[in-house]
Amino acid sequence: MSLWADKYRPNSLQKVDYHQDQAQHLTNLVNQGDFPHLLFYGPNGAGKKTRILALLRQLYGPGVERLRTEHMNFMTPSNKKFEIMTVASNYHIEVNASDAGMYDRIVVMELIKTVAQTHQLDSTKQRHFKVILLTEVDRLTKEAQQALRRTMEKYMATCRIILCANSIGQVIPAIRSRCLAVRVPAPTHEDICKILKTICKKEGLTLPDELALIISQNCERNLRRAILMLEASKVKQYPFDVKQSVVVPDWQLYIGDTAKQILSQQTPGKLLEVRSMLYELIVHGIPTNVIFKFLLKELVKNCDISLKHDIVEIASFYEHSLLKGNKTMFHLEAFVAKFMLLYSKFMEESLHGIF
Amino acid sequence: MDSFLKTGKINQDQQSTSSGLKSKDGSRGISNSTTPWVEKYRPRTVDEVSEQSEIVAVLKQCLEQGADMPHLLFYGPPGTGKTSTIIAAARQLFGDMYKNRMLELNASDDRGIQVIRDKVKTFAQLTASDRRPDGKPCPPFKIVVLDEADSMTAPAQAALRRTIERETKTTRFCLICNYVSCIIDPLTSRCSKFRFKPLSHEIMLTRLEHICKEEGVKCAPRVLARLVDASGGDMRRAITSLQSTARLKGEVGIEEVDVLEVVGTVPDIWLDRMIDMGRMYDYQKMDGFVEDLIFEAYSASQILEQLHDKIVFSTDLKDNQKAIICKSISICAYRLQEGCSEYVTLLNLLCSVAKALKG
Numbered sequence: 003m004s005l006w007a008d009k010y011r012p013n014s015l016q017k018v019d020y021h022q023d024q025a026q027h028l029t030n031l032v033n034q035g036d037f038p039h040l041l042f043y044g045p046n047g048a049g050k051k052t053r054i055l056a057l058l059r060q061l062y063g064p065g066v067e068r069l070r071t072e073h074m075n076f077m078t079p080s081n082k083k084f085e086i087m088t089v090a091s092n093y094h095i096e097v098n099a100s101d102a103g104m105y106d107r108i109v110v111m112e113l114i115k116t117v118a119q120t121h122q123l124d125s126t127k128q129r130h131f132k133v134i135l136l137t138e139v140d141r142l143t144k145e146a147q148q149a150l151r152r153t154m155e156k157y158m159a160t161c162r163i164i165l166c167a168n169s170i171g172q173v174i175p176a177i178r179s180r181c182l183a184v185r186v187p188a189p190t191h192e193d194i195c196k197i198l199k200t201i202c203k204k205e206g207l208t209l210p211d212e213l214a215l216i217i218s219q220n221c222e223r224n225l226r227r228a229i230l231m232l233e234a235s236k237v238k239q240y241p242f243d244v245k246q247s248v249v250v251p252d253w254q255l256y257i258g259d260t261a262k263q264i265l266s267q268q269t270p271g272k273l274l275e276v277r278s279m280l281y282e283l284i285v286h287g288i289p290t291n292v293i294f295k296f297l298l299k300e301l302v303k304n305c306d307i308s309l310k311h312d313i314v315e316i317a318s319f320y321e322h323s324l325l326k327g328n329k330t331m332f333h334l335e336a337f338v339a340k341f342m343l344l345y346s347k348f349m350e351e352s353l354h355g356i357f
Numbered sequence: 358m359d360s361f362l363k364t365g366k367i368n369q370d371q372q373s374t375s376s377g378l379k380s381k382d383g384s385r386g387i388s389n390s391t392t393p394w395v396e397k398y399r400p401r402t403v404d405e406v407s408e409q410s411e412i413v414a415v416l417k418q419c420l421e422q423g424a425d426m427p428h429l430l431f432y433g434p435p436g437t438g439k440t441s442t443i444i445a446a447a448r449q450l451f452g453d454m455y456k457n458r459m460l461e462l463n464a465s466d467d468r469g470i471q472v473i474r475d476k477v478k479t480f481a482q483l484t485a486s487d488r489r490p491d492g493k494p495c496p497p498f499k500i501v502v503l504d505e506a507d508s509m510t511a512p513a514q515a516a517l518r519r520t521i522e523r524e525t526k527t528t529r530f531c532l533i534c535n536y537v538s539c540i541i542d543p544l545t546s547r548c549s550k551f552r553f554k555p556l557s558h559e560i561m562l563t564r565l566e567h568i569c570k571e572e573g574v575k576c577a578p579r580v581l582a583r584l585v586d587a588s589g590g591d592m593r594r595a596i597t598s599l600q601s602t603a604r605l606k607g608e609v610g611i612e613e614v615d616v617l618e619v620v621g622t623v624p625d626i627w628l629d630r631m632i633d634m635g636r637m638y639d640y641q642k643m644d645g646f647v648e649d650l651i652f653e654a655y656s657a658s659q660i661l662e663q664l665h666d667k668i669v670f671s672t673d674l675k676d677n678q679k680a681i682i683c684k685s686i687s688i689c690a691y692r693l694q695e696g697c698s699e700y701v702t703l704l705n706l707l708c709s710v711a712k713a714l715k716g
Contacts, residue, residue: 030607038393038601044654079469148508152463158393170621170656171693176435179594182601183621188652223652291698298701302640310640311708318705322692 007229010201015056018049019200020193021186028053028184032060036131039154041139041165041178044186047224050166051137053186057164058133062093076108088113094133100141107146110136111153118157132161139165140172147174154180188223191215197225198232207236212244220248253288254296261300268342273335280334290330294321294337301341309348316340394600395593398568399441402449406442407560412551416446419496426496428521428530430545432537433553436591439533443502451495458485463504473516477501481524499528506532507539514541521547555590558582564592565599574603575610583613587620594620623655628667631660635710643711647703657699661690661706678713685709 012018015025015032031037042050058066072088086109089096095117099106117134139147154163154177165181167173189197195214202209209232217235221228234249235242260279263272283293298317302310317337324333400406403416412431418424431439444459451458460480462472480501487497503509503517521530521544532548534540562578562585569576576599588595602615617624627650634646650660668674668682689706693699 027605031604034604034607037604038597043656045652048652048654145508148505152504155396158396169654169699171658171699172696178621179435179591179597182597182605182619185618185621185654187654222648291701295698295700298704299644307638307640311712314701314705314708318689318692318697318701321701322695322697325695325697 005230006201006205006233007226010197010204010229011052011055013056013059015053015060018053018056019197020189021049024184024186025053025056028057029060032057036129037162037182039163039165039181041167041170041173041181041183042186043167043170043173043183045168045188045224047221047226047228048186048188049225050186053184054135054164054166058094058135061129061133062091066091066093068092074113076102076105076112078105078108093129094135096135096137098137099146100138104143106142107149110142110146111149114150114153114157114161114163118153118161120160131159133164134161135164135166137166138168139177140167140169144174147177151176151180189225191218191223194218194221194223194225194228198228201229201232208241210242210244213242213246213248217248220250253283253286253292256283257288257293257296258300261297264301264338264341265304265345268346273339273342276338277331277335280331280338284330284334290324290334291321293334294324297337305345306348306352309344312344313341316344393597394568394572395596398564398571398596400438400445403442403445406438406445407564408556409438409442409551409553412442412553415549415551416442420446420449423496426498426529428525428532428548430532430534430537430540430548430550431553432534432540432550434555434590435535436588436593436595437553437555438592439553440502440504443500443531443533447500447502450500452489452493454489454495458499459502460499461502461504469510470513470516473513473520477517478520478524481520481528484527497527500531501528502531502533504533505535507534507536511541514544518543518547556592557590558585561585561588561590561592561595565595568596568599572603574599576603577610580611580613580616584616584620587616587622621656621659623660623663627653627655628660628664631664631707632667632710632714634707635714638711638715640708643704643707647700647707650703651699657693657703658690660703661686661693674714681713682710685713 015029018025040054042054044050055066069089069091072090073085074088075083075085077083084102084105086097086099086102095113097109097113099109099113102109114134117132136142142150150163163181165173165177170178170183195211195218198214198217199209213235217228217231221231231248235246238249239246256279260276260283263276263279266272280293284290294317298314302313305313320333320337320340323336324330327333403413403420406413412429415427419426429443431442433439447455447459460477462477480499483499485497485499487494489495506514517530530548532540532544537545537550537552562581565581565584566578568574569581584595584598588598598616598619599611602611602619605619606612606615630646631650634643651657665683665686668679668686671679674682685706689702692702
């Protein structure tokens with residue numbers, strides 16, 4: 003038994019549920035037998051991977067789905083060995099080069115060279131090129147992206163590279179100009195509701211409209227999460243009830259709690275408590291930009307508009323300094339402390355205003 | 358075995374039969390669509406290089422009158438023809454043997470100090486004859502092209518210094534980079550510098566029209582003009598976008614919307630809404646707007662760029678307001694470059710815009 007998110011993943015470009023125009027364009031592209039390097043970008047759960055896999059299937063047939071995992075070994079200039087896991091079929095290979103951390107440049111260089119230098123054995127039955135799928139390109143270091151530039155042009159005859167990124171901002175322009183960029187926007191609320199209902203129909207369940215709407219509002223337009231939420235709600239309670247609470251991720255609730263703590267009291271003692279809560283979040287591997295985003299969202303809820311502006315400004319400032327520095331705690335805590343200062347000042351002033 | 362795997366196509370006639378089959382299906386043959394248009398329409402001779410009159414004049418002197426060629430340093434924005442120029446020049450200088458006489462190293466090759474010491478030095482020390490195999494005269498030197506030289510480390514650049522001088526007899530160096538400031542001074546002083554200007558509107562337009570005609574792409578002049586606008590003087594980007602759109606749309610003609618989508622421009626309606634949001638000064642709405650913008654997957658840096666144009670050329674803003682907004686745009690652009698999250702940065706920008714508009 004597989005998860006609904008995998009079970010109902012469309013496996014051909016004709017069957018995708020939204021952005022049909024784009025799917026049509028991609029089909030045109032594949033039917034011509036060849037395509038340039040592609041760069042898919044869009045938020046999480048918008049269906050980038052689904053489209054890429056559907057494209058590959060269209061290109062090579064069902065053989066693409068016979069996957070195997072391989073471990074590849076690389077050697078750094080300082081003779082340190084490291085290993086990286088790849089998922090491959092006969093026709094394509096998928097790598098997340100940012101797994102290698104600072105050595106991603108070596109992965110990019112070596113991998114493409116080894117893959118691109120071997121030909122498809124029987125080029126009458128297959129395409130004459132292989133596909134290299136690089137995920138999370140936006141997290142590659144600048145050096146690795148530089149290394150990709152010329153390699154992409156050089157091995158054009160034997161391989162095509164499909165890049166997949168969350169945001170295009172971190173991809174250097176030189177790479178962008180060498181690829182056909184495909185924007186995959188997140189599905190709209192209506193799309194999500196429609197898909198949830200079709201899934202329920204196929205499973206033989208009934209889903210009230212209201213609940214579908216609630217789920218789609220809580221999933222941040224992330225389709226994968228929406229489907230997971232739906233499945234979780236079904237496990238929790240079926241038949242569905244309109245007032246049924248949807249399962250919100252733990253960490254999101256925890257950040258909410260943290261924000262409440264900060265708002266309740268602005269003292270050094272409280273700061274210490276908040277600190278331990280923040281540590282809890284960091285230890286559990288919540289990315290700092292997510293912490294900042296949700297903390298900011300919770301904190302500004304009951305502030306005056308001018309105060310909101312100041313808070314957004316300091317949030318942006320400390321997020322930036324966090325990236326420059328390397329000890330995350332300092333910057334998160336500095337943000338909280340600064341917020342406490344602004345907030346208590348604001349409260350005092352408004353109290354003065356009353357009397 | 359290795360060389361068998363490495364060389365071109367396995368079996369050329371198999372290839373052609375397969376492409377023959379493909380074209381029966383109603384699509385274009387492989388040989389036609391594999392070569393990117395950027396490669397296909399690369400200038401073959403120095404004369405074909407457009408706009409860059411200074412360097413063309415210098416290179417023509419070398420080609421026609423056999424004047425001595427200096428070491429070269431090309432710099433300028435991407436897609437202005439730096440690499441094309443040197444390759445075309447080499448092809449004209451050495452004819453068929455240009456591949457043996459040219460060593461091209463770029464950022465994807467390992468280019469640490471070790472490579473400079475071993476590979477470049479050994480290549481530079483080889484002597485070159487002044488005759489081609491067929492007896493025609495050719496210049497007695499080789500060319501080392503260091504592409505994307507700005508991503509070379511400073512020690513590696515420093516290792517080049519003496520090599521350049523000592524091997525002048527047999528080797529000319531050509532450094533290519535985007536930013537001349539990334540090249541250390543001792544190197545720049547050893548080369549003659551040439552700046553590559555961004556290509557002008559008209560030249561790009563005529564070139565694109567030419568390509569359209571050759572490839573049989575249906576495209577209105579208005580759409581081409583839009584494409585040229587969006588690519589900002591980058592020829593490679595314009596051609597790649599043209600080819601991509603042509604492929605995406607198949608036989609149907611290219612529309613303005615498709616071009617915008619491929620180039621990644623944010624539709625104007627979003628920017629207008631952004632400024633409206635600023636005027637309204639409602640945090641809740643700004644928050645929602647920024648989230649929508651991110652869900653639509655538009656690139657934040659692109660938004661900043663377009664917003665900047667809009668602000669600077671807007672007529673109903675005071676100079677003071679423009680200055681404040683531009684300042685916050687610059688701060689946000691810097692933070693985005695460093696990798697800050699788009700949500701917080703854009704929200705910050707929007708707040709500042711709102712504040713500035715309020716006065």
